[in-house]
Amino acid sequence: MQITVTQAPENQKRRKPKSGEKLGFGNYFSDHMFLMDYASGKGWGNARIVPYGPLSLAPSAMVLHYGQEIFEGMKAYLARDGAVCLFRPDRNAERLNRSAARMCLPEIPVEDQLTALRALVRLDREWIPREKGASLYIRPTMIATEAGLGVRPAAEVLFFIITGPVGAYYARGFEPVRILVEETYLRAARGGTGEAKTGANYAASLLAAKNAKAIGFDQVLWLDAEHRRFAEEVGTMNIFFVLRGELVTPPLSGSILPGVTRDTVLTLAREWKIPVAERPVEIDEVLKGAADGTLSEAFGSGTAAVISPVGSFSYGGKEVQVNRGGTGELSLRFYREITGIQYGEIEDRHRWIHRVE
Template identity: 60%
Template sequence: MDIRIETASSAQRRTKPADESKLVFGNTFSDHMFRMDYRDQQGWTEAKVVPFQNISLDPAAMVLHYGQGIFEGMKAYRRRDGKINLFRPRQNFERMNRSAQRLCMPTIDVDEHFDILETLLRADHEWIPQSRGSSLYIRPTMIASEAHIGVRPAKEYIYYIITGPVGAYYAEGFNPVSIYVSDEFVRAVRGGVGEAKTMGNYAASLLAAEVAKKKGFTQVLWLDGVERRYIEEVGTMNIFFRIEDTLVTPPLTGSILPGITRDTVLTLAKHWGVKVEERMIDIQECVAGIETGKITEVFGSGTAAVISPVGSICYKDKTYTVRDGSVGELARRLNDEIVGIQYGEKEDVFGWVHEVKI
């Protein structure tokens, strides 16, 4: 792909955070961004890296009216030797294409995805934090830009990538979080767009998340949209339960985002000889298992937080503390292993790491 590069001037450059230990997730953005445009019959054109800037949209842009918008979440990690790693980026690009297909949007060749992202990272590699635990968050996004009122797939799109240095996603860091089970609201149903990383899914989660926050909880645990009985996922993570000697997670039935960290956890657990099951988990089985001690660990997984231990679950105004509320052994081992691979400190036996040539 022919990518034009417009380097930011000194006046356009942004102020880098002076103290990486105080990085807040999602507040700071790098000097440059990538953008290209799609038009029906022409395909993708005008690929360029430009200074970070506003995007102009017609008030009739179809993303604003009909919600054709998708995104991904990725990170770039600086190793101790200064080299830059991406973790399983091909899976992100492939998932974005699946999301695009589900919402009738154009796809982008995976190899072109790599060219685009590496070009952008070369322009902004100095923004990748130095300290372990921090990283450069990468947000590829696609929106319908055609000016048209009428329900049909758009014929014009904008694809862009913005990046920014981040610290821990949750204020708790790797300490256990508390989650609230919502049996009033649902996130998605089978046959809908729950398995796509589309903006509307997150808008649908906001009210329940606000309810949980006001009650003092960090996140929402969603139940299925039909019986409101079976556990699906947490607001920003897939969910895992260690039930006796087995690691259990809900199956991918169409209403759950197929998390890349989720797949990483399953692969590592199997590699270590841990028994793994992907099956339906009734909320009553969950709370009973916590009460009896049958469930010894609960944790979430996702790109932003990696592994997030769950210390307690609130269901129908009763709070259930998982074991003694501390971080479980398997959650800690998984987090150490995944983070170690991401930063190039542990052996990558699965070929998950992609090194960016700066």
């Protein structure tokens, strides 16, 4: 894949956050972006890196009317030795293609995606924060750009990648979060788009998340659509429970996003000889376990927060603490191991790290 590069002039470059400045999440964006166009019958072409800026879309662009869109999320890390590290980007590229197939969008060869990622990160390397715990967030996105109305797969598509420096996803950092079990709304059903990383899933979750935050909760835990009693995933994370010494997470049944961090946790747990089960988990089992101590800890996993310990669940108007509201030993172990690998501080035994030369 040939990529043309147009660098931003010095007088048009964006302001970089100063060292020690509070980054937050998704507040800053780097100088450049990658774009590539698709047309039915021609395939992908015109791969380019240009200065970060607005996209030009027709008001009738089909993504604006029918939501034909997918995206990914990953990070670039600055290792101790100065190397730039991407964590399992091939898995994100593979998942983007699965999402594309589900949303009737064209797939992109994994190696082409990785070539684009490396070229963009290499160009904007100076945007990678040097502070511990910070990183460069990478957002590949694909949207239907064909101008026209009619419910059908679009014949013209845009793929683009933007990046930006980020700190901790939650303002409080690595502290236990309060989770409200959602009882009114549903996120996804089997046969729907729950396993695809598409904007429609997140749009459907906004009201529940807004209501939860209004009463002091950090996230919602979604239940299954059929029975309304099995835990599925948290708004921005997969969910894990440590029940009677066993690490348990809901199975990938078609309505849950197959998280890259989720797979990382399962791989490490099996390597550490921790009993693991991917099975349905009833919310009553979770609440009972929190009350009698058989649920020793719970945590979420995802690219943004990596590992997020859960301090409590609220359901039916009653809130129960997990591990007395504190961070569990296993949550901390996973967090330290994964971030240690990402920042090049721990041996990468699984070859998860892709270095950007």
